[in-house]
Amino acid sequence: MENVENVIVTKNLTKVYQMGVVRVHALKEINLTVQRGEFVAIMGASGSGKSTLMNMLGCLDQPTSGDYFLDGKNVNSLDKNEYAEIRNQKIGFVFQGFNLLARTTALENVELPLMYDRYNRIKEPHKAAKSALERVGLTDRMNHLPNQLSGGQQQRVAIARALVTQPSILMADEPTGNLDSLNSIEIFSLFQTLNQEGITIVMVTHERDFADYATRIVEMRDGHIRRDWIIQNRRNAQADLVQYKANGSATEEIYEQN
Numbered sequence: 001m002e003n004v005e006n007v008i009v010t011k012n013l014t015k016v017y018q019m020g021v022v023r024v025h026a027l028k029e030i031n032l033t034v035q036r037g038e039f040v041a042i043m044g045a046s047g048s049g050k051s052t053l054m055n056m057l058g059c060l061d062q063p064t065s066g067d068y069f070l071d072g073k074n075v076n077s078l079d080k081n082e083y084a085e086i087r088n089q090k091i092g093f094v095f096q097g098f099n100l101l102a103r104t105t106a107l108e109n110v111e112l113p114l115m116y117d118r119y120n121r122i123k124e125p126h127k128a129a130k131s132a133l134e135r136v137g138l139t140d141r142m143n144h145l146p147n148q149l150s151g152g153q154q155q156r157v158a159i160a161r162a163l164v165t166q167p168s169i170l171m172a173d174e175p176t177g178n179l180d181s182l183n184s185i186e187i188f189s190l191f192q193t194l195n196q197e198g199i200t201i202v203m204v205t206h207e208r209d210f211a212d213y214a215t216r217i218v219e220m221r222d223g224h225i226r227r228d229w230i231i232q233n234r235r236n237a238q239a240d241l242v243q244y245k246a247n248g249s250a251t252e253e254i255y256e257q258n
């Protein structure tokens with residue numbers, strides 16, 4: 001049994017994609033440990049393996065070799081059903097493109113994962129979905145359709161949907177890749193609040209300025225972890241928002257001043 005305070009432990013996690021005769025080594029023996037309460041930003045060049053790693057950690061895809069302990073449990077030994085079950089229980093996933101159902105209200109989108117809650121862990125789905133939307137600041141938008149919401153609001157709905165199952169980890173692959181600076185900082189402010197409330201977060205971002213909202217940066221290169229460090233001068237998204245709104249200045253200016 002792994003130490004349960006380690007939410008994520010990987011041992012030599014490897015992923016090889018077979019494309020006809022070509023083999024792509026997307027992940028090469030990754031050893032990564034994430035403790036409960038951390039907020040990790042994964043960075044690295046395009047093609048370095050960030051999304052592949054997220055998909056393994058989020059139980060969306062299985063590795064070619066190596067072990068993955070999630071909340072102390074080796075998930076590689078599970079069969080397909082158990083694997084899907086553990087994903088539903090433990091992981092909340094947020095994508096760059098929001099992935100909301102179009103003709104479905106915010107509230108219904110957030111309720112959706114609870115339909116797969118086979119063991120009825122969440123007793124009152126409707127109530128749980130409402131409180132998840134309240135948590136992300138969308139109390140007054142529950143009955144809106146996705147196309148009646150801004151990009152930032154749509155991503156909040158997606159975050160509420162990820163939270164409604166009460167996961168151990170929130171995983172986000174470039175969550176602000178489709179958003180402008182103001183909406184991006186608002187999402188990071190929400191992430192910082194959720195993280196303070198105890199949720200472990202692992203996210204991918206291309207922007208170093210945004211990575212500085214996390215507590216730790218893991219930098220990938222060619223399927224390896226190249227560097228892994230704790231952020232010393234962590235940015236506060238709420239403070240950046242106040243400044244951004246006060247002088248209406250470009251984010252670049254905020255980043256230069258700090």
Ligand SMILES: Nc1ncnc2c1ncn2[C@@H]1O[C@H](COP(=O)(O)OP(=O)(O)OP(=O)(O)O)[C@@H](O)[C@H]1O
Pocket residue numbers: 017018019024025026044045046047048049050051052053
């Ligand atoms: N389904 C797949 N089949 C074959 N090769 C893949 C597949 N998914 C990813 N790859 C390859 O694995 C490597 C890592 O890809 P990955 O998507 O993890 O990179 P990334 O760091 O997320 O890049 P980006 O910043 O562009 O999103 C790349 O060489 C990519 O071409």
Ligand SMILES: [Mg+2]
Pocket residue numbers: 050051052
């Ligand atoms: Mg990617």
